[in-house]
Amino acid sequence: MIQNGIHHVTAIAGPAQRNLDFYTRVLGLRLVKKTVNFDDPGTYHFYYGDEAGQPGTILTFFPWAHATPGRLGVGETQETVFRAPEGSIGYWTHRLIEKGVAHEAPEKRFGETVIAFKDPDGMRLALVAEPGIDNEPAWIANDIPAEHAIRGFHSASLLVANAAPTGAILTDIFGFTEVAREGSLIRYKAGDTALGGIIDLREAGNFPRGQSGAGTVHHIAFRAASDAVQAEMVRKLAANHGIRATEQKNRDYFRAVYFREPNGILFEIATDDPGFAVDEPAESLGQALKLPRFLEPNREKIEAVLPKVA
Template identity: 70%
Template sequence: MTRNGIHHVTAIAGPTYRNLEFYGGILGLRLVKKTVNFDDPGTYHFYYGDEVGSPGSILTFFPWEHVAPGRLGIGETQETVFRIPAQSLGYWTHRLIAHGVRHEAPEKRFGETVLPFRDPDGMRLALAAVPGIGDEAAWTDGDIPAEHAIRGFHGVSLLLKEEGATGTILTDVLGFTRIGQEGTVVRFKAEGASIGGIVDIRVAGGFLPARMGAGSVHHVAFRAADDAAQAEMVEKLARNHGIRTTEQKDRNYFRSVYFREPGGVLFEIATDEPGFAVDEPVTTLGQSLKLPDFLEPRRDEIEAVLPQVA
């Protein structure tokens, strides 16, 4: 089965409490998994999304208490964009103002109204007002009415020196089609993707290179339905583009391979399987610290060094 689009976006954040308050409280996303960075288990790994953490709704963070700010530059994801119902733009404008969230004036992009804003670490975010999605299912467990709740990702924008080689990988390997251009921004859309279906490439020439830190996107993950689909994409990357991925890594909730695309952005290909309910019921997702089997014997040690969160 072919499933295209963005699986998740992973970013770097500052203090844990601030990250939880912003994404769970102000944006109203569900914390679907509280675990650790499998490669650095003294650091949390938070996963936010819709009710079940559907591919295309998942924004994840590595929060470090004292991380230095990042610097936007070439070879980085410039902006992560969520979908909201078109009629909810006014609601969200007022909500951002009420919570003191840095934001810009709404603007038009490819015929859509978009509201850009920043999180407390300076991460560039936006809300795209999308017609006709008001009846889609939405997660709500707070003060945001269901009719205004976020409906997963709209897409991401990449800040690159040039479009060519990256665009070819998007179309040849990752299931996207080049659908238009406005100025220096080229838009790609994943066929059949209702959420997480947009990648914009902003061509910026010889701009400064990116520097990772708080507010930076670490990587963008793209969907593969299963191991077989992922293996096919890996083979095509090597055969058609001379790019080798890492070996497959088991992330408990999906299985991943990673590669650096020609523009410098770290890409991941993640399986839709098995999902976030593999180690806890949907009703209690994100409520307790979950560790992979190989880290479970170190639970007491890990919990002792992690910041305390509710």
Template identity: 70%
Template sequence: MIRNGIHHVTAIAGNARRNVEFYTRTLGLRLVKKTVNFDDPGTYHFYYGDEAGSPGTILTFFPWDHVAPGRLGIGETQETAFRVPAASIGYWTQRFVEKGVSHEPIIRRFGESVLAFRDPHGMRLALIGVPGIENEPAWIGTDVSAEHAIRGFHGVNLLLAEAAPTGAILTDVFGFKEVGREGPLVRFKAEGTDIGGVVDIHEAGGFLPARMGGGSVHHIAFRAADDAAEFAMVKKLNENHGIRTTEQKDRNYFRSIYFREPGHVLFEIATDIPGFAADEPLAHLGEALKLPDFLEGSRSQIESVLPEIA
């Protein structure tokens, strides 16, 4: 089985309750894991996705109540895009109007309908209308019907000074190939991958560098089937591109390695294993606060400082 493409996207949010309400109630995603930032355990780490928390569907957030807004600029993710059935774009436009979601007029990009919008904390998102995905599985735990529900990621759009150096990493290490150009955009597609299989690079030399903050994407994670596949990618990064990575870090639901790609975006390699059912049954994902073993002894203290979200 081919396992290329995006594993997850992690971003920075403001108020935790507003974040949960928007992604579960407005967008209809499943909260598949409620845990904490392992490096800042007084802060939640939320994971949203499909019913099983499948790689390629997961958007995660660190919500900080008083975070300053980020500034879009060179060296960051400009847009994170989800897939919806092509015939559902009109439904989503009407839903955004009814719910007061800030959105742009529908445009065409690489032959697809694109509905760009923002979440309550300014994160740039889009829904891409994809033909022929109506019968793909969909999470139906909200008032968004299976007919219109989000089917994982389409991909991400990176705002970079130049595309070629990052493109070399995408193609050599992550199994993508360049499939098209449209104006300043260069599109890369992961071979054999539909969900989370697209990275667009927007070449825009001369812009100010990005400033991380509320609404910013913190990092993009790419899939590795297992540890062996992950370490093979690390070897290629080092030997073919002169890039050094962090050591492997255990994130409970996947094992991670991080590095800065040539355009300065933080990339992660994340294993598909063990997955989000590692510490709670599939039917009850996201219901209880889950902590890694090294923080379990501090559960009472952690719970006392985390904000209410229900």
């Protein structure tokens, strides 16, 4: 069965080592790929996810050491939400306190227990307690017990002026269905997709627009099972919504097209294949700096510019 939903979320960060420490050592995600921004090879591109780097688990960052802090506003992803086993909320609340991570008290959203918190750059994150996922595969690292480890994405919330046109893209192009409303939140779900199968739209009217910078999401990517599925999405986008996507770009681990949805958020459509084990063994993902073929001749210069991380 074709799985829809989130493929990955890409954000902007400050210092690379600080970003790496937080997502691998505090949240316990796996660094599944260490490469560079293909358009700015003096900057890393880190991909964090589960053991295999499955679509629906991948959070990526462009870390610029001197990035100016961004400002949340209309036209961007407001919050990126992870899944944790139902009995893990107490563990994660304690861990966030222990690690000095700014967070809010647990609350209920759509009947689920949620802890909202921020990373060192102020990026808005949350954990949702989800029943029945204890036996799902998890990346076990550092000191986080297997029974509490993060299991990929639960959802992302998008801050929009007007929810209807964005909702139309989610339903017509990406296979989501509106399933619930709670206050200013409208929840969309992609069938039975477990990983990243939920998008919440928060309608904010004339709230000020956001400003890109450290702590903000650059774009959100949705899954396409193949090039043919991606091409059909692009066709429908133009035919039904008058929106044209970019040409396809090879990102080595997936092939991508981009477009601005009606509220101005940058959306990507990314193929599931070939995945992150295409250029290094699955057991050693993220350990070596991987460069696209066109940048390989400049490896020595690129490595000399990139900050050292461990």
